Amino acid sequence: MKVTTIGTGYVGLVTGACLAEMGNHVVCLDVNAEKIKMLNDGGIPIHEPGLDAVVSRNVAAGRLQFTTDVDAAISHGTILFIAVGTPPGEDGSADLQYVLSAARSIGQRMTDYKVVVDKSTVPVGTADRVRAAIDAELAQRGTPIGFSVVSNPEFLKEGAAIEDFMKPDRIIVGSDDDQATLMMRALYAPFTRSHDRLMVMDVRSAEFTKYAANAMLATRISFMNELALLAEQVGADIELVRRGIGSDPRIGYQFLYAGAGYGGSCFPKDVKALVRTGREHDQPLHVLNAVEEANERQKRVLVDKVVARFGEDLSGKRFALWGLAFKPNTDDMREAPSLVVIHELSKRGAAVAAYDPVAMSEAAKLLSHVPGVSFCERADHALANSDALIVITEWKEFRTPDFDRIKSELNQAVVFDGRNLYEPATMKLLGIEHHAIGRGTTAPTA
Numbered sequence: 289m290k291v292t293t294i295g296t297g298y299v300g301l302v303t304g305a306c307l308a309e310m311g312n313h314v315v316c317l318d319v320n321a322e323k324i325k326m327l328n329d330g331g332i333p334i335h336e337p338g339l340d341a342v343v344s345r346n347v348a349a350g351r352l353q354f355t356t357d358v359d360a361a362i363s364h365g366t367i368l369f370i371a372v373g374t375p376p377g378e379d380g381s382a383d384l385q386y387v388l389s390a391a392r393s394i395g396q397r398m399t400d401y402k403v404v405v406d407k408s409t410v411p412v413g414t415a416d417r418v419r420a421a422i423d424a425e426l427a428q429r430g431t432p433i434g435f436s437v438v439s440n441p442e443f444l445k446e447g448a449a450i451e452d453f454m455k456p457d458r459i460i461v462g463s464d465d466d467q468a469t470l471m472m473r474a475l476y477a478p479f480t481r482s483h484d485r486l487m488v489m490d491v492r493s494a495e496f497t498k499y500a501a502n503a504m505l506a507t508r509i510s511f512m513n514e515l516a517l518l519a520e521q522v523g524a525d526i527e528l529v530r531r532g533i534g535s536d537p538r539i540g541y542q543f544l545y546a547g548a549g550y551g552g553s554c555f556p557k558d559v560k561a562l563v564r565t566g567r568e569h570d571q572p573l574h575v576l577n578a579v580e581e582a583n584e585r586q587k588r589v590l591v592d593k594v595v596a597r598f599g600e601d602l603s604g605k606r607f608a609l610w611g612l613a614f615k616p617n618t619d620d621m622r623e624a625p626s627l628v629v630i631h632e633l634s635k636r637g638a639a640v641a642a643y644d645p646v647a648m649s650e651a652a653k654l655l656s657h658v659p660g661v662s663f664c665e666r667a668d669h670a671l672a673n674s675d676a677l678i679v680i681t682e683w684k685e686f687r688t689p690d691f692d693r694i695k696s697e698l699n700q701a702v703v704f705d706g707r708n709l710y711e712p713a714t715m716k717l718l719g720i721e722h723h724a725i726g727r728g729t730t731a732p733t734a
């Protein structure tokens with residue numbers, strides 16, 4: 289099939305590359321000429337495991353192209369995916385300007401039947417607005433051409449995007465139109481061969497499903513983060529509690545990790561947008577409001593622990609900080625908890641020596657002006673002359689570090705473990721003071 293993605297970011301690029309991998313002919317369009325040039329020169333603008341190989345294979349096979357040429361891109365695809373950003377507006381609602389501008393572009397140029405697919409995460413009712421925007425352009429041109437608008441929200445996770453797209457738990461298609469539904473079924477058939485994972489529903493339910501999924505996952509995390517705070521007060525260990533409740537299949541183990549708060553381009557913005565939708569319909573979402581509030585507090589928990597240990601005035605202190613990206617296996621810094629921690633430490637006069645395996649150049653764009661912040665080329669280089677180590681992102685290389693080195697290089701053997709990577713009992717034996725999340729503080733054996 290002939291497919292175009294409008295927007296070549298995380299979602300557009302992964303969608304385009306994976307659809308090309310199944311034999312489709314895909315054109316990825318973006319307004320960002322730098323990004324398209326980089327892709328045409330063989331580069332990949334984001335860090336995403338496995339993406340490089342899929343892109344280069346399909347470019348070489350002539351099935352995947354990148355362009356800024358809007359006319360050519362829109363004329364190419366019978367199926368047009370809108371995969372542009374939907375950032376939060378000032379009031380928390382999803383900003384639809386990029387989605388609607390893509391819709392207008394389609395209406396201004398299409399000359400034959402198109403299936404327009406909303407892949408971006410958009411509030412309920414957006415498909416109607418996309419349809420109206422295209423209709424208005426067609427009316428202005430005086431050219432009646434048939435088209436369908438379908439909602440097909442994306443559920444991939446950054447860092448595992450290719451795997452998630454290739455082996456989806458489910459594919460949601462919101463469609464009120466049989467022809468479009470058949471085309472979407474055919475497009476996704478190679479991804480759902482083992483058993484049918486494609487669910488067709490009405491457009492509004494599909495749009496709502498995306499927000500409901502992210503809101504539920506964010507709720508689990510904030511719930512565990514709040515319980516972690518209480519666990520410390522009552523002397524319980526949140527990791528044991530997690531295993532204890534996760535074993536119940538009604539609860540399950542996933543997304544129950546207490547930590548330094550959730551970040552990324554989606555949970556924070558999608559929770560805000562759903563809260564906003566509730567408000568607009570005079571149907572306040574009390575639980576979700578609390579989820580967001582708890583997360584804002586959680587992003588500061590590591591700072592609270594540092595202040596409790598070293599005092600409010602941190603001038604003259606230096607901290608080694610491991611992990612800048614909002615999660616491992618990505619260089620995405622959007623809403624990363626590390627940003628809050630670094631700003632708060634800097635505000636109190638501390639120096640921060642930061643390291644991340646892949647996100648440092650992205651982080652430098654946001655942090656190089658912050659007083660006291662420096663970046664280190666290796667994790668162990670951050671340790672020397674630091675007063676403590678703060679771990680914020682659970683990259684694999686931080687899981688089994690050289691603890692002797694940590695002890696000998698730090699001024700004091702103190703670790704703030706924002707992702708519960710280390711066992712308190714082991715740290716005690718190693719002689720390292722360990723501040724975990726929901727597991728209390730372990731002082732070294734005397």
Ligand SMILES: NC(=O)C1=CN([C@@H]2O[C@H](COP(=O)(O)OP(=O)(O)OC[C@H]3O[C@@H](n4cnc5c(N)ncnc54)[C@H](O)[C@@H]3O)[C@@H](O)[C@H]2O)C=CC1
Pocket residue numbers: 294295296297298299300317318319320323371372373374386389390407408409410442443444445446553554
């Ligand atoms: N990043 C993720 O893991 C996921 C994101 N989503 C949703 O997918 C949507 C896209 O997110 P990302 O891919 O992360 O965004 P992104 O910011 O990485 O990419 C969006 C791209 O769209 C381009 N763009 C904007 N207006 C355009 C236009 N009129 N024509 C052509 N290109 C245009 C931008 O230049 C940018 O390259 C958002 O609604 C997001 O919530 C959904 C699931 C996962």
Ligand SMILES: O=C(O)[C@H]1O[C@H](OP(=O)(O)OP(=O)(O)OC[C@H]2O[C@@H](n3ccc(=O)[nH]c3=O)[C@H](O)[C@@H]2O)[C@H](O)[C@@H](O)[C@@H]1O
Pocket residue numbers: 409442443444445446447502505509542543544545546547548549550551552553554555614615
């Ligand atoms: O709509 C989206 O963009 C995507 O948002 C999330 O994916 P993503 O943001 O890439 O990453 P997650 O793995 O969900 O992690 C989000 C944040 O939650 C945190 N987290 C995750 C799990 C957990 O148990 N505890 C926890 O604190 C992570 O550290 C990270 O900061 C969803 O998992 C995807 O299904 C969805 O498609």
